[in-house]
Amino acid sequence: MTTVNPNGESEFVEPEVAELLDPRALLADWANAKDEWVRLLVAEVIATARPVGESTAEKAYQLFRQEKALDERELPVVPQLNIEARQDESAPPLTLTxxxxxxxxxxxxxxxxxxxxxxxxxxxxxxxxxxxxxxxxxxxxxxxxxxxxxxxxxxxxxxxxxxxxxxxxxxxxxxxxxxxxxxxxxxxxxxSIFDSPAVTAHVDDDLDYVYVPVALALFKHVTVAIQAVAGHVDSTIAGLSSGSTGLLSRFQRGSMIYPLIEALGASSDLVDLKSKAKAGKGVDAELDSLTQAVAALRANTMGTQITAFKSQQRVLAQAGAAADALSAFDQAAYNAARVTRTQLGTDYATFRSELFAAADLPAGPDDTWNDFIERGDTYRQHLVALGVHDADRCLYCRQALLDPARDLLTRYSTYLEDKISADIRTTDTTLTTFNRHISSIQGNDMTAFMEEHKDSGEADRPTYFAQVEVIENARSAIAAALADSQTVDIKITELITPAKSTVSNALTTTGMSISELENQQQNRVKVLDDKQTELLELKDAVELGLSWPLIETQVKSAKEADRLRTLKKPMPQMARAITELSKTASNNLINLSFDALFLEECEALRTPPMKLQFVGRDGKAQRRKVMTGKHKPSKVLSEGEQKVLALADFLAEARLAGITAxxxxxxxxxxxxxxxxxxxxxxxxxxxxxxxxxxxxxxxxxxxxxxxxxxxxxxxxxxxxxxxxxxxxxxxxxGLRTDSLSAIRGRINAAIQNAKAQEGEVRDAFVRMAYSHVRAWCEVFTEEELLKGVTKRYRANVQMTTLPSIDGSKLDEIGPKVTEIFEVACRYIDGHSQPLVTLGVSPTLTGLEQHWTELQNLKKVNDRKS
CATH class of the missing domain: 3.40.50.300 (P-loop containing nucleotide triphosphate hydrolases)
Incomplete structure (x- = not known):
């Protein structure tokens, strides 16, 4: 805190030490109410003041298992802890040299x-x-x-x-x-180091203490040690659970035993499960008999035949559908529409040419021109819909229309509204319908069928190959003609009707063959399925007997894992309890002291009002600064205010342990x-x-x-x-300048010696240089010696405490002579303008030496005690 000593000067006094609270005693009392394995960890942490090693954590885990009757008890009993409260020893001071x-x-x-x-x-x-x-x-x-x-x-x-x-x-x-x-x-x-980047941390962050008392660090060590034992528990549980996958792979999915093995765990009924196991010589003979029966039932060709017939059925069905679609195609109507469309196109071109022959178009009325006319009409209709169309003005240039232009627009309207265009659109719609009808006919199965048998001899091909080929060829030819907008000139009815009849009969025959084969296979499949199920169950029953030792081990492991999970549940609560103990200890050892120190520093540095909050997690002590309304300081304070707040926090933290570095x-x-x-x-x-x-x-x-x-x-x-x-x-x-008296004295002496070694203008230059140093010497002598540093350059205040040190009598005696020589020096330096009567007067070396001697004597007078 800040106090005032008898001399009237402010000074800092360290706060009183809080009542002794030894975290070791807190930990010991807490551990004495817990299991022995916890006491073992706490005793080790208190004894060594370091984190426990892996060997100690392993020993604590073994003791945990023995205490909980998971293993036979072999380790000795851990006695109650008896800790006497004491203070941490301070570190020896560190000084950089x-x-x-x-x-x-x-x-x-x-x-x-x-x-x-x-x-x-x-x-x-x-x-x-x-x-x-x-x-x-x-x-x-x-x-x-x-x-x-x-x-x-x-x-x-x-x-x-x-x-x-x-x-x-x-x-x-x-x-x-x-x-x-x-x-x-x-x-x-x-x-302890403070710099600008540290400001944010000291102002806004939830900050750990750089200094943590040795005893306070024990809480974190205990928390970590308990977590290490919990880690051993987790590792054991993971190890106990890792054997299930290998065991399950021995059994076959689908058997009644498989789900029992899949769900094998602590709740499994081993008595019921063991009753399902089979073993002995009779079992081996039964396995052989069932295996041979299943193999015999599996060796059949009906499945292959049914697959082949179904492939034929798909081809014939597609051919029949294609034949129906082609028969429904009105060849005459399509060809008539093609002829009509061709004639309409010719008539339309003639009509367009004649209509605009006298229109003086820059090029013939081709398709591009047609698009131009149609787009203009579309824009006109848009303007009409908006109610803003002006029929007397051009749509494009907005100029008034003359009679020739009106005539041309009339021709455009006639062109757009003629019957030939409507007939063309109707005919195109009809042709599109024909194209859509033909393009919807599927031919992929027929094409694959023909590709498969194209290189086969006549005798090796199916009897209906030629008919399918006729239908597919007709479909391809008609589709190609329509795609090229050509006339269809094949005789569809004469080609398709006979082929369609043959394909339909073949499709019926194939369907009957498939039904007959499936009926024949049904009984065999049922028998085979029954025998396979019986063989599956028998194999798993035999495997159950062979794997029984592993099954017993897995169930035992699952029960142990379940128990470990139950026994582990209190461990997180232990960690939270350690955190609460740590808060109690840190509040006494750190927070209360820090709070007092922080307030002192805030007072000394005049920081804005600030509230401290102390938080603790996982056995760690932290602090947080908030302002009214729980705002972060950086959201409220200026940059300068944040800087002094950070300094107050930094200094309080540095002082917390007693600064030894x-x-x-x-x-x-x-x-x-x-x-x-x-x-x-x-x-x-x-x-x-x-x-x-x-x-x-x-x-x-x-x-x-x-x-x-x-x-x-x-x-x-x-x-x-x-x-x-x-x-x-x-x-x-x-000092922060080079014009100290000693430094200037050296420069003056050097200039005098250089002047003595020269003649003429060079000597004159050295003398003038010396006088410039004499002028500076007079200023520094007055500032530091005569006025005793009451005011100095770069210092913001007048140092009133040294004012009584000024000797007024000496000031009267010395001041005028110093001023006289100062003014002489000013006449001889380039930094001051001179009147004409003195510009031509050069300083002499003799005069310089005389003035310099006088100044040194004046300094001796000033140095002499009164």
Whole structure:
């Protein structure tokens, strides 16, 4: 929580530890009321604090079977569990001391070294300079929620193996890790990492806790162990049920015994089933006799004869139907219609030519022109139906019709309404009816019949072959004539009538033959069916006796499987009970503490009001954030509000276990306003007072705020990341600018030495350069030394706490002289325009040295204690 110390400064105080509740004791009490096999699993989990191994799960399953009298009891009794409540031991603190030899990470150049401070470390760099590469290394080591695949330099010719050297202390021991790209490397998995992709998870998701107390993890281990025993039960049930298919294949579908074997299970009546089995020497003789009788009854030719006659019957029936259809064809009427249609076509062409001879058509009145006339008339009728037709205007161009045009349209109407056209349509309808009648006649069986016997001799062909051929040939010829719109010139009646009579007689004879053969076969089929049924039942009765040991085993297995299913039913309830215990424990160990920590962080970061819900499934603890009306925060809050809410959730989670490893922030203030940037910086600076914090940022306001907040404690290091000589170039920095007094002093001294070594215009240029540095020195000296940093560039606030440090007497003594030299320097630099009277006055090396000496003496005066 946030409190105010005697100095008037705000500080965070960790919440009081909740009343001791040891999940081990909860588990032990629960297990003592359960079966021994459950107690065995819980005892193993509590003793090892790890998931149970396969051997333990197997042992628990064997104990389960023996407890339930499925097997003989051999394993010893599992005693009641007696657990004393205790606290989990905290992990030794982890501190990063050096990261070097980074290779194969994005496009980062080799050779850079980062030596994090034990307090706050700021890694500052503009976008695209390589910060992300270093942060991805930390995310991979920690296996954070947002860790992604690390690529090498995509523009490099060869793929370089990922590696880095990390030096760190774990407790009091200094250690080194040669990292090779692995994810989730202990003890770095204890690091807490926040970045922009993590915002969604911390705002909207049902989130697991990164930190789970060792004792709380026991619930999940017990749940998994019970599920493992349930898995053994399922495997046993599956194994017990797998033998039925092989046994069923020994029996024949259709027998009375087959359905009894098919339904063989725990409820099968073995006494009744065994009474149906047969065995002994007499049975073998009976099998032989029945087998020979069935074989004799099966050896007959009547079935083949009946099949052949039925094939003939189909051909004759089709031939008869075709003959009837051809006899019904009115050949004379068809031919007359053909003649009429031909004459009508000629008359129609003559009529059309004469009607439009004087019409001055661009081409003769052919079919295309005919379509044109008919479509125009169709459109006219459409306009008439709509009531918008104007007979005085052209349908197409809508121009007024002249007399020649009216005459042409009159001819069009006459053409469309003439009797010849109507007669043609009537005749075409008649011809179409004839075509449909002939095309409906089937000939496929006749064609196949003729194809089958075409190469046979006269004596080998059926007596009715010639008649069928006549009918099929007549059908084909007439169909071809109609398809080609030709006249039918064959004598249908003379050809078809004799053939039809012969085919009809053959069809009658064939039908009688089929009936006679079927009557003869009926008795034989019934006898054969009875004997086959008797043989089938006898074979299965004999097989029943041979397979009896397997049948007994299968029924026994089915009964055991049924019992196992019944005994397994309480296991899901056990898992749910474990989840409830886990909720109780997590609510005491995690949720209540997290709730308090979260509210504190929300207060510090000024987040919108938020309600926490705690959910638990399968022995896992989770948290959920909702707003009024149970809305997800992302549906209500702005991007900046979501960012600080996520930060509050992240910090509460990190503090939950007591932070024993670095906390890393990757650009935590993007999308935040000035006020929130300052609040986040204050919280991070407070965090760094006691633990190691690493911040990646490109925000200069945020970085300078962190530096200013850390000035008093001195628990801060700044590294700048640039891409001047390749991405990821890291240099240690004392500030976020290069115009510090020491740096400027070096440049001034260098310029003076260079000027001494030159003459003329070159010396003059070096002197002017030195004066430009003198001007900068005066500004920085005034900002940092005279005004004690009360106001600084990139800092949003005036640091009023340092105002009493300003020595007014020294300011009066030193200020005017510094201002005087500052104004002289301004006259000699190109950045300031000068009046004509001074433009030609060049600075001298002697004057420069004198001014520089005066400034250094003034600094000594300022440094001297009053």
């Amino acid at each position: 050096r990261i070097s030899e980074v290779h194969g990470i994005n496009a980062l150049v080799s050779g850079s070294v980062i030596e994090p401070h034990e307090g706050l470390t700021i890694l500052y760099g503009e976008n695209g300079t390589g910060k992300t590469g270093y942060s991805r290394v930390f995310k991979a080591l920690a296996n954070s929620r947002t860790a992604d695949t690390i690529l090498g330099d995509i523009e490099a010719g060869a793929v370089e193996e990922q590696s880095a050297k990390l030096e760190f202390t774990l407790g009091d021991q200094a250690q080194t890790l040669a990292w090779a790209g692995d994810r989730g490397v202990s003890p770095f998995t204890r690091m 670095p906390v890393i922030f990757d650009d935590p203030v993007s999308s935040l306003d000035h006020r929130r940037v300052n609040e986040v910086a204050q919280r991070i600076a407070q965090l760094a007072d006691n633990i190691q914090v690493i911040v990646f940022t490109h925000d200069i306001l945020f970085a300078t705020t962190l530096l200013n907040l850390s000035e008093k404690s001195k628990r801060c290091s700044l590294f700048q990341i640039t891409d001047e000589s390749g991405k990821g170039q890291v240099t240690r920095a004392t």
